[in-house]
Amino acid sequence: MSLGHRLGENPLLTARDVRPSLPELEVVSVFNAAVAKVGDEVILLLRVAEQPRSDLDPPADALTLDLRGPFPTFRPLPLGYRKDDVVGVCVVDTTTRPARVAVAYIPVNTPGLDLHDRRTIRYRDPRGAWMGADDGYTDHLAQMSHLRVARSRDGIHFEVEATPALAPDRSSEEYGIEDPRATFIDGRWYVTYVSVSRWGITTSLASTVDFRSFERHGVIFLPDHKDVVLFPERIGGKYRALTRPMPQSFGRILGIWIAASDDLTEWGGHAPICLPRRGQWDERRTGASAVPFRVAEGWLELYHGVDHDSHYAMGALLLDGDDPTRVLARSPRPILAPEEGYERNGLFNDTIFSCGHLDLGGGRIRLYYGAADSVLAAADFDVREIVASLEPWSGQAGS
Numbered sequence: 001m002s003l004g005h006r007l008g009e010n011p012l013l014t015a016r017d018v019r020p021s022l023p024e025l026e027v028v029s030v031f032n033a034a035v036a037k038v039g040d041e042v043i044l045l046l047r048v049a050e051q052p053r054s055d056l057d058p059p060a061d062a063l064t065l066d067l068r069g070p071f072p073t074f075r076p077l078p079l080g081y082r083k084d085d086v087v088g089v090c091v092v093d094t095t096t097r098p099a100r101v102a103v104a105y106i107p108v109n110t111p112g113l114d115l116h117d118r119r120t121i122r123y124r125d126p127r128g129a130w131m132g133a134d135d136g137y138t139d140h141l142a143q144m145s146h147l148r149v150a151r152s153r154d155g156i157h158f159e160v161e162a163t164p165a166l167a168p169d170r171s172s173e174e175y176g177i178e179d180p181r182a183t184f185i186d187g188r189w190y191v192t193y194v195s196v197s198r199w200g201i202t203t204s205l206a207s208t209v210d211f212r213s214f215e216r217h218g219v220i221f222l223p224d225h226k227d228v229v230l231f232p233e234r235i236g237g238k239y240r241a242l243t244r245p246m247p248q249s250f251g252r253i254l255g256i257w258i259a260a261s262d263d264l265t266e267w268g269g270h271a272p273i274c275l276p277r278r279g280q281w282d283e284r285r286t287g288a289s290a291v292p293f294r295v296a297e298g299w300l301e302l303y304h305g306v307d308h309d310s311h312y313a314m315g316a317l318l319l320d321g322d323d324p325t326r327v328l329a330r331s332p333r334p335i336l337a338p339e340e341g342y343e344r345n346g347l348f349n350d351t352i353f354s355c356g357h358l359d360l361g362g363g364r365i366r367l368y369y370g371a372a373d374s375v376l377a378a379a380d381f382d383v384r385e386i387v388a389s390l391e392p393w394s395g396q397a398g399s
Contacts, residue, residue, distance in 0.1 A: 021167070
């Protein structure tokens with residue numbers, strides 16, 4: 001039984017509510033939004049996923065990619081190709097200033113092209129001329145995400161801006177940018193987001209005061225690393241962040257760690273605090289979701305967990321107010337799990353994944369969440385009910 005009370009207007013935003021960033025693209029999903037309150041506006045910084053339209057023939061000036069070698073390069077697409085002869089892929093063109101997102105059209109009969117997985121466009125040079133650590137395979141994602149601002153007066157009905165707020169514009173973002181979190185620190189909003197490229201999954205930082213213009217601060221966590229959420233104040237003289245490294249060796253345990261910094265860009269003191277628990281609702285992986293906030297008992301973090309069936313749900317973690325490396329209590333069961341049709345069916349079924357909440361006052365919060373990696377929804381919670389649902393924690397971080 002979920003503690004959250006879903007809004008009757010759910011889903012609040014769908015792909016139909018968002019204009020494509022380019023005429024040759026279509027919006028596939030809108031989800032996983034950072035949340036902010038600026039003046040009397042509720043702001044969502046949405047993840048918007050797009051893909052090339054498959055119902056259009058390539059234009060006369062269409063580009064293709066030469067995939068041979070470590071770095072794909074643009075080439076003019078020869079004339080005569082029709083929509084059924086090619087597969088479109090979004091590419092960040094860093095040869096222009098500023099960089100731009102472009103669509104390239106790859107002939108489906110290209111030797112070495114593998115289109116069996118709809119999520120990726122995979123290529124391997126049949127000549128074996130380029131053989132890196134991945135045995136010569138190059139992958140491009142079928143979709144590319146950017147971040148888009150939506151504004152509301154009531155926190156329910158949103159107007160989505162027509163153009164991206166933050167779009168991929170560098171090599172570390174060549175496969176897109178995803179899953180932002182926004183934390184208000186010393187009069188400025190700091191936005192962590194995932195940057196995806198052939199180099200791996202990194203975390204980058206941007207900042208803003210109004211969500212109209214942004215300053216980019218670059219990569220702050222090396223690959224593979226995601227789900228980075230900043231605390232809203234210094235603790236013990238240090239900035240703190242919840243993180244999730246993604247090790248590829250030995251046990252490959254994917255869980256929540258904590259780190260400290262003097263300047264929000266260089267981080268150390270890494271330590272695990274909330275790892276998966278065998279046989280429970282979060283046994284496969286855990287990751288920070290919403291920005292931690294203070295309650296009487298300490299810091300409350302709403303995090304996501306994944307069970308053995310790859311179902312994503314939300315739970316809570318209580319951390320010591322003076323030493324957030326100490327876990328005081330943890331959810332024995334989810335506070336919000338997939339139940340509704342829009343949460344159970346979509347691009348990734350049975351998924352509730354949040355990147356932020358709104359303080360409603362009076363001890364209540366509104367959690368905005370992506371449902372089935374497809375739409376944006378929300379649920380309201382009584383904070384005291386969340387805290388009361390937790391079980392005291394005295395074990396090790398990963399036990």
